[in-house]
Structure formats: structure tokens, C-alpha cells
Amino acid sequence: MDMQASKKKLGLKERYQVMTRGLDWTPSYQKMEDIYPYVAYEGIKIHDWDKWEDPFRLTMDAYWKYQAEKERKLYAIIDAYAQNNGHLGVTDARYINTVKLFISGISPLEYVAHRGFTHVGRQFPGAGPRVACLMQSLDEIRHAQTQVHSISNYNKYYNGVHDFHHAHDRIWFLSVPKSFFDDAITAGPFEFMVAIGFSFEYVLTNLLFVPFVSGAAYNGDMGTMTFGFSAQSDEARHMTLGLEVIKFILEQDPDNLPIVQRWIDKWTWRGYRVLTLVAMMMDYMLPKRTMSWKEAWEVYFEENGGALFKDLARYGITMPKCAEQIALEKDHLSHQAWSTFYNYGAATNFHTWMPDEDEMAWLTAKYPESFDKHYRPRYEYWREQAAKGNRFYNKTLPMLCQTCQIPLVFTEPGDPTKICYREVDFKDEKYHFCSDHCKAIFEHEPEKYVQAWMPVHQIYQGNCFPEGTDPTVEGFDPLAAVLKYYHLEHGRDNLDFEGSEDQKNFDEWRGMATKNV
């Protein structure tokens, strides 16, 4: 008789299960808590890991096949873009500062995401979630590397990102995204999944990647756009994982609800503060705008996120409270951020500028409640001063928020004329905060946040000068020493776009294509 005839056939779901969780076993020579030591201390209760629903089914052979196909296409485009001087086709050279912000602020986070998913992909006692996390770990190193490879060509022709890894670990504003991800990966495995898998990849992803990718598309940057699109099918998987994690944890035990709710509140706020950089990119740095920050927040968070939280209501999850404050800030966030960067443009690795007349008109139209009243006069004054040769670069170091590490530049919710300022005493020290939400996050885990590597404090403590610097010598210029420590080349990497080497080269190179030389 044919051996095949008596075979039990497996359905797709069962087949995937024997390919993944069927490989696992309950150990008997070692204790579970020794093999998975980090899974209990956060207080999350899981009774049955088998209840995990695989959010996607991808065996390794299929993964290799699909991903290799994508890599082939992506690298063909990256190569062609570089060979054809694609960078000269962007709308205007100011756009390239967006790319600089991306590679020094965001790409290193992809790498940390890779390490984070590796860590939790080892630590969960459930084989189902472990495999899903491993796939994401692999995707994230892909994102880190394809971004570096795409942007590598920009580095050859433009300033600011020639030492972006070094910069990411040092430059003042880059500690904002860095501390965000370091916060997540140093948290327990469940919090990491809620922070990154759910809050970041599911709730906020459309406010981070979509603006950069569509910004690239609108501004003729095929290179950046292509890796963005190529990452999209990975992101779709990551989103389903993030959602499954939340549902799984909440279905396991009612005691998990308050913990998860607190994490969602915290990470929505933490993520939103990082998005400050995106907000200003959308409203100020893209020569051809896609949509305003305010519109993006309304569509992607208030509408889509609103529907999501309605859906999660059956588990008892509610909309994070910080959403109210974010709604009050949406008319102001990007303007306050860009003003800050324009002030500190001597200590950034990208160029800053004042919006031109058309751009001001766009801002007025997009922000009728706030722009003309609070920000336009400020910009006109600065522009005037710059024209008179009084371009002011702020050299006084600002006070930073101990949690999000953004300078205290945001205004009180509901009062755009007053800087918001909070403080907490902890063990004989005073700590400062940009908001009630950052303050509350600190108060819940002060031992963690007192460890923060605060760029301004570090400069004042003398830890951000090149080795061997003597700050006591006559005429010591602290800013110059800090820029050296950052590996920033003064006059090339920083200051105004107007008059920059980037501007000059771009014009000249483009001229070679359009004129007879």
C-alpha cells in the first residue's frame, strides 16, 4: 500500500506550528526560571503561552526567498541612483538636511531595534512570540544597513553625516531619539514589546516613516524613497506582531491591564516627544511639503489611532491621557522646535534657515490659529537681523528635560506665551521636566532616569571636550571644543544653509547639467 495514503495532512496553521513552536520543549534538567530569567520581574502574568496566535507565518526558506528578491531590487535602484547622480535631482539642496536628520537620528535606532528584538526573542518562554521577534530582529538590521547603504552616497557629496555613529552617541539633540530607544531596550521584555512593538511600530509608525518616505518621494529622492517602500512589507509584519502582543498579554490575565495601560501612556508620550523632530522636518525642512504636522497628527493619530483605541476598549484599554496635551500642542510643536534649532544652528550637524515668503504663507494657511500670531513676527525679526549681519547663534546651553532630554522650550498647554517648566526633588537633587507627562514618567522610575546621559550636564561637567583639553587656558572656547568632540567641522557641517558649501556645490553641480560650460 502506498505510504502516502495513510498520511495525516496538516493545515497551514498546524504546519507552521510544527515548524516553530513544535520545536520547543519543556526542560527538565534545568529550571524554566534559569533559562528565561527576565520574564517575571515586570509583574506581567502569562498562564498559557500556547494561546499566542502567530501574527504571520513565514518559514525560513520563504523568508530568505522573499527578502532576497527585495534586496536584489533595492540594491539595483540604489546603485543606479548613485551612478546617475540622482542626488542632483532633488527639489533643492535644503532637502538633503532631512536625509541628514534621518541617518543620524533614526537609522541608529533601527540597529537598537535589532538588538532589542534579539534580546526579547531569546527571553520569552513562548516559542511562538520568540520566532516572530527573531524575524523582526533580522528585519531591523536590514533597515539599519539598507539606510546606511542608501545614504552613503549623500555623505560623499554633502556635509554633516560623515561621522554619524559618533554623532548619534554625542550630539545634544540626538540624545532625544537615543535615550528613547535605550529606555525601551533597558526595560523588561514585555515593556519593550509594548514600547516598540506596539506603541512605536503600530501606533506611531505612520507618523515617522510615512513622512520621511513620502517627503523623499515629493522631493525627488528616489534613493531614500526606495528603501522606505522596500521596508513596507516588513513593517506590515511588525504591525501585526505589535497588535498581537497587546491582545495576548491582556487576554492572559486581568492584572496585566493597569501595567499595560501605564506603558501605553508612557510610550505614546515618549514617542511623541521624539516625533518633535519629524514635525519640524515636515513643516520646515522639506522644500516641497507633503502635509503639515498638524494634519498628519489628525489623520494618523486622532482618526486612525482613535479607531484603534476604540477597538482595544473591549480589553479595558483607553486612549492615553497625553493625547489631550498633544492636541493642544499641535499648533505649536513644529514652530517651537524649528525656532530652537535655528537658535542652536551652530551646534547641529545640519543646516537651518528661515522660511521664505511662500513657505510662511503655507504655514499661515496650515496653522491659522497660531502661526501669524506667535511665530511669523519672530521669524521676520530674525530674518531682518540676519540681513543686517546680526545672525544670532545661541551659545548658552539650555536646561534639558530629564526624561525626554529636549530643552525646555515647549509652552504651557493652552498658553503659548509661557514656557512649561516642572521640577522634582529626588535624593537631594533637583530634576527638571518639559511637561507633566515627562515628570510622571520620572516619578514612576526615578532610579532609572537619574542615570540619563544629559548632553548639557555632560558639557558643564567637562565630559564633552576632546581628550587632553584644558578648559582653564586663557581664551578657551567651549563651543569650539564641544564641536570637536562631536566631530563637527565648524562652518561646513553647521550654521545657515545660506552660504553653505552644500548650497554652493549643489548649484554648481546642477549647473553643469543644465548649462553649457
Add this chain to the structure above:
Amino acid sequence: MQIDLRTVSIKPLRNTFDHLVRRFGDKPASRYQEGSYDIQADANLQYRPTWDPEHELHDPGRTAIVMADWYAFKDPRQYYYGAYTLARARQQESAESSFEFVESRGLLAQMDEATRALALAVLMPLRHAAWGANMNNTGMCADGYGTLITQPCMYHAMDNLGVAQYLTRLGLLLGDVTTLDAGREAWLNDVRWQPLRRLVEKTLVTQDWFELFVAQNFVLDGLLYPLIYEQFVDKHLNAHGGAGVSMLTAFMGEWHGETRRWIDSVIKIAAAESDANKALLTEWTRQWRGAAVEALSPIAQQALGDTAADVLATVDQSFNDRAAKLGLTL
């Protein structure tokens, strides 16, 4: 107006990123270099892990091995994600055609029942051993220091999962889901498999990630793959009408040959760094080799019968030769 940008010949301001210039000089960098060197943060880490407050987030102190530069571990294959997936995609394509070929030609039917049963009895419990290897390599990537060594550990972990899945497919082709269950039952309860399971579970609680690298990748798989896939499948089963099985495990043999180059380079570089490293690696290798040979001998017995002791001794000997070439005196 369509501008033809290709005609513009412009001179770049720089060849590559500064951190690569510092390492390799001012010249264009490879994609492996751009994607791998120095991309793990190594300064101004923000918070200590709440899950391991004794260490920093990235901390070279999670192993007793000491390196002046953790970026010394250049992967001879120079795998970054793109190169890795392209290589594996080619291999899975040929594995796929092997599976098709074996199925369409009925190659498995040539095997008698005893041989089929033996193949399954030996190979099915190894799904779980490969799964243990996946967990261990994941752990090395998580705890390791420096992308040059953590990155290939992650690729290796996914390969281990791939191996476990190819074994699963083989089981489903030669049998059905009850075949997998029988393999699990042996892994959990058959006395012949308990020494290996005990050893694998011991690796799962081994704290030093470099020791784990030695235990899992260098020693255990360095003995297991030659024993199982070269000696048992390719020689023994092949001689008993099991050529089909040998085709279905071709991936494992090829993969072992390829990844060996990387594993050897890691051991060699670490051993050459200092006498202290060399002593540590020697000690680890000696201990784990002893335990692994012991754990594998009842399996060799089951697989190869009378010739088991001789074959295992040969495998052990060639492993010792390999170790000696890398600078270890066992």
C-alpha cells in the same frame, strides 16, 4: 525640462564615513564595512538594563574573553543582511529542487522500512537540538559585543531555525505528524537521547556568551554535523538505499562547511589575541568536547551500530586537529 544628470562628472568630497576612514584609510568602503563596523553604540549609553543592572547595555564584560578591539572579528564571508539573504536564497532554491526531485522520482521508496525507521529515529530528535542552537545563537547576538560578531550570530540563529524546519519537512515527507511526535518523545524520554538533551539544556543556562559560542557552534555542532550528516546520512544511509535522505539534508552539509569558516576565524582571532584567551578557549573546548562526545555516543550507537565507536573516534580526532590548527592545544 528633463535634465540629464548622468553626464555630470563631479568629484566627491569624501570617499566614505569617518569611522571607516579611521579603520581602513581614506578609500571607498564595501557594503559589509558600511553596514557592520562600529554600528553598535559604544559611548554614553543612557541607562543600565533593568534586567541586568550589573552591566551596561552593551558591555564587553559579559564574557571572560578580552579583546582590545571587538571589531577584529571580520566575517570571512562578509555577510551583511543583503549578502546573507542572497546566499541563503540560492541555497533554499537548490534545497527546494532537491525536495521536488526526491518526491517526483519516488527516491524515498527505494529505502527499506528499517532504513527509513532508522533515518527518522536519528534525525527527528535533532529538530530540537537545532532549536536549542537557535536559542543559543540568539543569546550570543543579544549579549555579545560589537556588530562584527553579533551580526553573524543572528544569521546563524536563523540558519539553525532553517535546519530545524528542513528536518521537519523531511519528517513530514518520510512520515507524518506522528513521526515528529515520536522524535519529540525520544528527545524527552528515550534514554539514548537524554545525555544530549541534558547537555543542550546546560548550554541554555550558560552565562558567558563566548563560552556558549565555543560550546554550541565550535564543539557541539563541530562534532554533531560531521557525525550525523557526513557519517550517518551521506555514508551509512546512502549505502543502504537512503540517497534520498542525503539529498534532503544537503543544505546541512553545505551550510556546515560554509559556517565553519566563520566559526574557525572567530576562535582563531580570539586565541591569537592573548595567552589568557587561548587558555580560556582551550579549557572551554576541552570541557565541552568531553561532554559532547559522551552525549553523542549513544546516538552514534543507535545510528551506526558496531562501527559507532570507531566513527565517533574519527570525528573526534578530526575535531581535535581542527582545534589545533586554530591555536588550541587540547
